[in-house]
Each structure stands twice: as C-alpha cells, then as structure tokens.
Amino acid sequence: MEAMNPTTPSGCLCEDVDPILxxxxxxxxxxxxxxxxxQEKYRYLPKEALERVSAxxxxxxxxxxxxxxxxxxFSLKPxxxxxxxxCMGTACHVRGAPLIRDKLERDLGVKNGExxxxxxxxxxxxxxxxxxxxGPVVVLDDEVQGHVTLTKVDALVKKVRS
Amino acid sequence: MTGTSGWVADGRxxxxxxPLIRSPRDLEEARKRFLASYQAVQKYISVCGGTGxxxxxxxxxxxxxRDVVREEGLEQTLPVRLTGCHGFCERGPIVVIYPQKxxxxxxxxxxxxxxxxxxxxxxxxxxxxxYKAPDTKEAIPHEEDIPFYRKQMxxxxxxxxxxxxENIEDYIALGGYSALVKALFSxxxxxxxxxxxxSGLRGRGGGGFPTGRKxxxxxxxxxxxxxxxxICNADEGDPGAFMDRSLIEGNPHSVIxxxxxxxxxxxxxxxxxxxxxEYPLALQTLTTALRQAREYGFLGQDILGSxxxxxxxINRGGGAFVxxxxxxxxxxxEGKVGEPRPKYVHTVEKGLxxxxxxxxxxxxxxxxxxxxxxxxxWYAGIGTDKSxxxxxxxxxxxxxxxxxxxxxxxxxxxxxxxEIGGGIQKGRRFKAxxxxxxxxxxxxxxxxxxxxxxxxxxxxxxxxxxxxxxVMDDRTCMVDVARYFLQFLTEESCGKCVPCREGVRRVKxxxxxxxxGEGRMSxxxxxxxxxxxxxxxxxxxxxxxxxxxxxxxxRYFREEWEAHVRDRKCPAGVCKDLITYSIDPVKxxxxxxxxxxxxxxxxxxxxxxxxxxxxxRCIKCGACYEVCKYDAVLRQ
Ligand SMILES: Cc1cc2nc3c(=O)[nH]c(=O)nc-3n(C[C@H](O)[C@H](O)[C@H](O)COP(=O)(O)O)c2cc1C
Ligand code: FES
Numbered sequence: 019m020e021a022m023n024p025t026t027p028s029g030c031l032c033e034d035v036d037p038i039l040x041x042x043x044x045x046x047x048x049x050x051x052x053x054x055x056x057q058e059k060y061r062y063l064p065k066e067a068l069e070r071v072s073a074x075x076x077x078x079x080x081x082x083x084x085x086x087x088x089x090x091x092f093s094l095k096p097x098x099x100x101x102x103x104x105c106m107g108t109a110c111h112v113r114g115a116p117l118i119r120d121k122l123e124r125d126l127g128v129k130n131g132e133x134x135x136x137x138x139x140x141x142x143x144x145x146x147x148x149x150x151x152x153g154p155v156v157v158l159d160d161e162v163q164g165h166v167t168l169t170k171v172d173a174l175v176k177k178v179r180s
Numbered sequence: 181m182t183g184t185s186g187w188v189a190d191g192r193x194x195x196x197x198x199p200l201i202r203s204p205r206d207l208e209e210a211r212k213r214f215l216a217s218y219q220a221v222q223k224y225i226s227v228c229g230g231t232g233x234x235x236x237x238x239x240x241x242x243x244x245x246r247d248v249v250r251e252e253g254l255e256q257t258l259p260v261r262l263t264g265c266h267g268f269c270e271r272g273p274i275v276v277i278y279p280q281k282x283x284x285x286x287x288x289x290x291x292x293x294x295x296x297x298x299x300x301x302x303x304x305x306x307x308x309x310x311y312k313a314p315d316t317k318e319a320i321p322h323e324e325d326i327p328f329y330r331k332q333m334x335x336x337x338x339x340x341x342x343x344x345x346e347n348i349e350d351y352i353a354l355g356g357y358s359a360l361v362k363a364l365f366s367x368x369x370x371x372x373x374x375x376x377x378x379s380g381l382r383g384r385g386g387g388g389f390p391t392g393r394k395x396x397x398x399x400x401x402x403x404x405x406x407x408x409x410x411i412c413n414a415d416e417g418d419p420g421a422f423m424d425r426s427l428i429e430g431n432p433h434s435v436i437x438x439x440x441x442x443x444x445x446x447x448x449x450x451x452x453x454x455x456x457x458e459y460p461l462a463l464q465t466l467t468t469a470l471r472q473a474r475e476y477g478f479l480g481q482d483i484l485g486s487x488x489x490x491x492x493x494i495n496r497g498g499g500a501f502v503x504x505x506x507x508x509x510x511x512x513x514e515g516k517v518g519e520p521r522p523k524y525v526h527t528v529e530k531g532l533x534x535x536x537x538x539x540x541x542x543x544x545x546x547x548x549x550x551x552x553x554x555x556x557x558w559y560a561g562i563g564t565d566k567s568x569x570x571x572x573x574x575x576x577x578x579x580x581x582x583x584x585x586x587x588x589x590x591x592x593x594x595x596x597x598x599e600i601g602g603g604i605q606k607g608r609r610f611k612a613x614x615x616x617x618x619x620x621x622x623x624x625x626x627x628x629x630x631x632x633x634x635x636x637x638x639x640x641x642x643x644x645x646x647x648x649x650x651v652m653d654d655r656t657c658m659v660d661v662a663r664y665f666l667q668f669l670t671e672e673s674c675g676k677c678v679p680c681r682e683g684v685r686r687v688k689x690x691x692x693x694x695x696x697g698e699g700r701m702s703x704x705x706x707x708x709x710x711x712x713x714x715x716x717x718x719x720x721x722x723x724x725x726x727x728x729x730x731x732x733x734x735r736y737f738r739e740e741w742e743a744h745v746r747d748r749k750c751p752a753g754v755c756k757d758l759i760t761y762s763i764d765p766v767k768x769x770x771x772x773x774x775x776x777x778x779x780x781x782x783x784x785x786x787x788x789x790x791x792x793x794x795x796x797r798c799i800k801c802g803a804c805y806e807v808c809k810y811d812a813v814l815r816q
Contacts (some may be wrong), residue, residue: 036681047533049515050498051724054457081516083280088517088674089498091457107419108614109576111664117801117802124801145668148457150574150648151269151582152235160460164235168803169777 034059035070046075049085053092062093097131098140100178103157107146112154118154121168125175139178193229193510201475203485204361214353221259228274230426238273248429258300264340268328269583271450283323288509307501314602328581333570333601336546337440338587340430345465348472352432357478359549363441364486372445373399378556380568384644385413385541388634394538398528400447401536409537410439410448414455414546416499418617421648423572423584424542424715432469438548443490451492454509455641457499472724501672506539519674520720543572567633571604578605594628595652608653616645618641618665619725621732640671640734658737659744665729680723683714690767695755699745703732753815765790767812774804784786
C-alpha cells in the first residue's frame with residue numbers, strides 16, 4: 019500500500035473533497051460512501067473535510083459527526099504509515115489472538131487502537147477479516163498474515179520498523 | 181477484463197453499446213461457444229485464489245507456475261486458472277491438475293517447476309505434495325477421496341474450483357443464467373415465488389425465515405412511486421464466518437443470478453449488494469462481475485428481450501456489526517447512523533427509502549438459481565423436515581481440517597467435526613463448538629449427535645446463525661469465551677436500547693470480575709436473572725440474542741464457572757489472573773528454547789538441566805509455552 023504523507027492537511031480541502039462529492043452527485047444518502055472515499059484519501063477524516071461535506075450536502079455537522087464516529091471504518095485522528103490489525107474474531111481468539119495483541123502492544127510500544135506519536139504505526143484490532151481458517155491472523159498494511167505465532171510477531175515488528 | 185472466447189473481439193458489440201446477449205437463443209448459442217472453448221482446454225492447472233490461500237502465498241505460487249509455463253513454451257496448451265476458494269484452507273495454497281483432478285496442498289513457489297513439467301505435462305503424481313491421511317499416512321491423490329470432502333455436498337459451492345470468477349463466460353459455459361431464462365420466459369412471477377416457497381428454502385443470514393414467504397409479502401406490498409428494492413446482505417459480521425465472502429469471491433454470478441430472478445418475481449426495480457469493508461477482494465470480484473453481467477445483457481434494460489429491466493449497485497458497509505440487521509442496514513444505506521428501528525412495519529412493506537424491500541443473505545440468493553433450475557421437489561428432498569438444502573459452514577478453531585464446508589442439513593455435529601474436520605488438533609480433547617456467532621451459543625460434547633438444522637440448534641440454546649462453527653478444546657476457557665462475546669456485543673451495541681447497552685455491559689463487568697478471580701456464587705444467578713430482561717427489552721436481534729453465549733456457557737459448563745468463582749482457578753489455563761506459569765522438571769529436557777524468547781528473562785537454567793521460571797517476574801506472555809516442544813511449560 020502507498021504510504022501516506024503523514025503531515026496534516028490544512029485549508030478547506032475543497033480541491034480534494036469536491037471531486038469526491040461530485041462523484042456521488044452530492045447525494046445526502048451517499049454520505050457513508052463519501053466519507054469512505056475521504057477516509058481512503060487521507061486515511062482519516064480531517065475536520066476541515068467534514069465541514070466541507072456538511073456544507074456541500076446541507077447535512078448538519080452533528081449528523082456528519084454522528085456517522086463518522088458510529089462506523090469503525092472511520093478515524094478522526096491521523097493514522098500511521100503502517101497499519102497493523104490484529105484479528106480478534108472468535109476463531110482467532112480461541113487460537114491465542116489476545117497474547118498476540120499483547121505482544122504487539124509491547125513490542126510496537128503503542129496501545130491497541132492507538133497511533134505512535136511519530137505516526138510510524140497504528141495498532142488496531144478488527145473483528146474477523148474472513149481468513150478464519152488461518153487464525154490467528156494479523157493484517158499488516160492490507161496483507162493477511164496467517165498462523166501468526168508469538169515468534170512470528172518479531173518478524174512483523176521488524177518489517178514495520180524497517 | 182472481458183471473456184476469453186473472443187466474443188467481444190468479434191466486433192459485434194462493445195462494452196458500452198448494446199448487450200452481447202439479447203435473447204434466450206443468443207444465450208444458448210453463446211453457451212455452446214463458451215462451452216466449446218472451456219472444454220477445448222482439458223488440461224489446465226487450477227490455483228486456489230481464495231483469501232485463505234492468499235494468506236498462505238498462493239499468488240506467488242500462481243506467478244511461479246505461470247513463469248514456468250511460459251519458459252516451457254506451454255502458454256497455448258496449458259492454461260493456469262486462478263479460481264475461488266476450494267474450501268480446504270488449512271492445507272493451502274492448493275493447486276489442482278485437471279482433467280485428472282490431482283490435488284496438491286501446501287504448495288510453495290519452489291514446487292512450480294515439477295508441478296508443470298512432471299505432473300501436468302508428464303502425468304506423474306507428485307507424492308510429496310499430496311494430502312496424507314492423518315491416521316494411516318496414506319497419500320490421497322484426488323480431492324473427492326479426501327475425508328474432508330467426502331461427506332460434503334457441494335451444490336452452492338461446487339463450481340468454485342472450476343470457474344474463473346473474473347470470467348462470466350466460464351459461468352455461462354457451465355449452465356449459468358439458464359435458471360434466469362427459465363424464470364423470465366417460462367414462469368410467471370407468482371410461480372417463481374411458489375416454487376421458492378415449496379422448496380422450503382430458509383434465510384441463510386441467521387434467522388432462518390422462510391424465503392418464499394418473505395418474497396410473497398414483498399410482492400403484495402404497494403409502493404407509492406413504483407420503486408421496490410432487493411438487497412443482498414454481504415455484511416457478514418459474524419466473527420469466525422467467511423462463507424459469504426468466499427461465495428462472492430468464487431462464484432459471484434450465482435448470487436447475481438439469484439437476485440435478478442428474485443427481482444423479477446417480486447417486481448423490484450433496483451438491487452444493491454451491501455458489502456463489508458474488510459473484504460476488498462470480494463468487492464473487486466463483485467464489481468467486475470456486475471460489469472460483465474451488464475455487458476452481456478443480464479442486467480440493464482430489457483434483460484434478454486424479456487421486457488424486464490433491473491440493475492444492481494454496490495454499497496460498502498461502514499464496519500459495524502449491527503448494520504447486518506435489516507433496518508440498521510437500510511438506515512446506513514440512506515446515509516444515516518446504523519441504528520435499528522422497531523419492526524411493527526416490516527421492511528418488505530417499508531424498507532429502504534420507505535419502499536418495499538426484500539433483504540436476503542448472499543448464500544440465500546445463491547440457492548435460488550439451483551431451485552429454479554432443478555425444481556422445488558429436488559431441493560426439498562435434501563435436508564430435514566423443516567430445514568431444506570445444504571448449508572455452508574466455516575469450520576474453524578481447534579479442529580484439524582479448518583476451512584469452508586457445505587453439508588446437507590441434518591448432518592450431525594459429530595460427523596462435521598470428527599469426520600470432515602478430522603478431530604481436534606494435537607489429539608486434544610473436544611470441549612465445545614460455538615455456532616451462531618454472538619447471537620448463538622456453545623454446544624457441549626453430550627450434544628454432538630445433534631443434527632444440524634435451524635430448529636434443533638435453537639432448541640439447545642444456540643442457533644444456526646450465518647454458519648460459523650468454532651471448535652474448542654480443553655485449552656479453551658468457556659468463561660473467557662463468554663467474556664469475549666460480551667465484550668464484542670458491548671462494543672457493537674448501537675446504544676439505542678438501554679437494556680442492551682447497559683445490561684450487556686453490566687453482565688460483561690460481572691464476567692470480567694469472575695475472570696479476575698473476584699466472582700461470587702450469587703453472580704451466576706444474577707446473570708441468569710438479567711438475561712431475559714435484556715432479551716425482552718431490546719428492539720433488534722443483537723440485544724434479543726445477546727445473552728445466548730453467556731447463558732449456554734453457564735448452562736453447559738457450570739463446573740468451569742464454579743472453578744473460577746469458588747476455587748479462583750481457570751482449569752483451561754487461559755484467564756491470566758488465575759494462572760501461573762511454571763516448568764515441569766520431569767518433562768523439561770533443558771533445551772534452552774524458552775530462555776531467549778522470554779521478554780522478562782525470568783527463565784534460567786543450563787543446557788540439559790531442567791530450567792526454572794521465576795513466577796514473580798513473569799508477565800504471562802505465553803512465549804515459553806509456545807516454543808516448548810516437550811509440553812514442559814505448565815499453565816495452571
Ligand atoms: C445484529 C445482527 C447482525 C446481523 N448480521 C447479518 C449479516 O452479517 N449477514 C446477514 O446476511 N444477515 C445478518 N443478520 C440478519 C439480517 O437481519 C436478516 O435477517 C437477513 O439478512 C435476511 O436474509 P435471509 O432471510 O436470507 O437470511 C443480522 C441480524 C442481526 C440482528
Ligand atoms: S476470526 Fe480472525 S479472521 Fe475470522
């Protein structure tokens with residue numbers, strides 16, 4: 019995956035946001051899809067972008083915010099250049115996912131659900147990525163790693179650090 | 181990407197012009213051509229491209245095989261097909277040599293050359309890549325002889341290994357879209373609904389509602405402006421289940437064909453697939469499939485000259501479990517927060533945008549073409565009295581053969597887990613199987629002979645759910661599993677109904693306390709008292725079924741709960757606060773393997789002498805337990 023420039027964008031972001039709004043015909047009903055595309059672009063939802071969406075769709079900021087905070091797909095804070103997702107689905111859980119998560123927290127130095135201060139990495143848990151037969155599963159930058167062991171976590175952490 | 185038969189290249193039509201197939205006769209002609217070109221290729225290599233195999237590196241394997249094929253100058257005679265999931269994910273990456281159907285497992289790129297030259301070309305069977313029966317160690321060359329497949333009945337899933345999901349012509353060649361022709365040209369809409377009713381098909385998304393009945397209600401419901409919708413629920417929120425994604429990734433047109441037939445029967449004007457965001461590959465496959473279906477004339481205006489017009493769009497989910505629920509799903513499709521609403525007005529009357537809407541699960545839709553093509557009587561002959569047909573399960577957890585299986589309804593849990601699944605990993609003891617996800621429950625050993633069917637699973641306090649089957653052994657703590665589901669449900673409750681939001685949280689806090697060794701015997705009774713209140717006071721299925729995991733766990737594993745409360749012990753060795761790590765001096769061979777991985781450096785010892793673990797500094801990370809080959813690390 020393309021590494022995002024971690025610097026925080028500024029301004030009204032109209033240049034980026036407006037084409038996305040137009041792609042969906044500025045349809046209020048497509049708010050979730052619009053936010054998804056914005057999230058894909060910045061890997062989070064900058065406040066300025068939400069304000070632009072609110073104004074352009076004539077949807078109250080409160081509703082935009084409600085949707086942006088309801089769904090797991092959205093993050094209101096910038097995410098790291100690398101994203102490590104630990105699957106916490108049932109199949110992975112019974113095969114030891116909690117111990118894998120704990121070790122990732124220790125070795126990456128970030129708590130689950132948080133991003134390192136230097137924006138190098140985000141650690142988050144997900145409820146099943148649909149590769150349950152391979153549990154425990156970790157997704158490193160969109161790449162599914164199956165049968166993860168505590169020993170294999172060392173290699174994953176090295177990859178993130180390199 | 182367009183087809184391989186040269187149909188498009190003929191210049192008859194282009195992707196943006198009129199559709200390629202404009203009548204049933206066109207389709208039959210096209211099918212002959214596609215079948216001829218499909219069959220012209222007798223010999224080919226099929227590489228499983230399912231998500232499981234991708235996680236195991238199948239793309240590199242496919243690339244390596246293609247490279248060898250090219251180097252050997254075999255491109256024209258030996259195609260390589262990247263197909264959908266074959267199901268046996270545990271053994272991936274999987275490669276099958278056609279037409280002999282030699283089944284190779286755990287293939288790596290270094291095997292590419294011998295697979296091409298020795299196996300596919302020279303016909304040799306490569307013993308070392310075959311599946312070996314765990315008991316007899318006998319090598320089994322053919323897929324159908326492997327125990328994992330032998331008891332299965334792969335009706336919906338069957339063509340996954342034979343078609344390229346990105347090529348509609350494969351699907352057509354093997355009879356695809358003929359059920360649609362039958363429905364459009366020789367059946368009245370009401371006849372189709374009647375046929376689905378008679379088949380006994382029940383929704384595969386969890387609830388098991390009779391599909392034909394839902395269709396009939398939708399058909400009757402009036403719409404103020406004539407707009408009516410069908411939706412495919414591909415949210416697949418049940419953690420531990422992945423059959424819907426594999427169907428879309430492996431055979432998307434079977435879902436699309438089912439939706440078009442349903443839309444015609446119910447008079448729908450538009451369709452949507454609501455798909456989970458965690459599934460990028462499914463999204464891509466579906467997008468391609470919808471585009472091809474449009475190009476070939478199965479979607480759009482005047483489908484196959486029948487006068488019926490219909491198209492399907494995609495809606496990406498926002499990642500919330502509750503959005504799998506019908507009213508929350510539709511709210512989220514309208515750009516709102518995904519909160520369920522009361523259902524005194526059914527969604528078949530007022531659903532998406534307050535118009536009549538029929539929501540069915542991916543697997544439900546994929547069953548429809550089978551029923552129309554082969555008839556309700558045939559379908560109703562499979563399964564039990566009230567559960568017809570087959571069901572796809574994701575058999576996962578502590579079982580030997582994990583993967584996706586399709587079995588006739590009525591098969592017993594024992595057959596599934598011990599014959600298809602090959603028993604418990606590392607010869608350990610079976611403890612429970614969890615079905616129905618966060619709405620279901622755990623089923624103990626004493627009920628292993630239970631036939632798998634909607635009603636029987638509900639009777640024992642669990643449910644069919646969407647098809648997750650998570651197998652647990654004696655190292656799985658049933659209190660921890662209950663805590664896990666309560667945690668999941670607390671996070672996923674939308675917060676609208678107080679009994680669900682606060683009640684589930686309270687139960688979770690109690691169970692967490694028990695896991696810490698601070699439980700009281702009165703806690704169990706308190707949980708059992710709260711459960712019906714939570715269920716009765718919640719609007720949607722999430723809250724109504726939220727107590728199931730914890731209640732079944734207490735019902736069937738009370739001793740284990742009591743051990744946590746009374747003895748402050750976790751017999752399975754999972755709950756961190758109740759266990760200590762130590763080293764068994766008799767079993768320890770002094771191999772030093774555990775010394776280095778310990779982040780606390782609290783294991784000491786010399787080579788060939790039993791090691792010692794200083795429990796006072798141990799953080800219970802499990803590193804030593806994982807690396808010990810002699811079961812000498814104790815977790816008690
Ligand atoms: C909390 C909750 C989550 C659900 N998640 C799903 C899901 O992920 N996929 C699904 O098909 N049905 C799900 N359902 C069931 C749907 O509400 C609905 O019954 C189903 O999609 C109808 O299709 P069917 O009759 O073909 O099963 C869920 C229900 C609830 C209450
Ligand atoms: S439970 Fe982890 S991938 Fe499904």
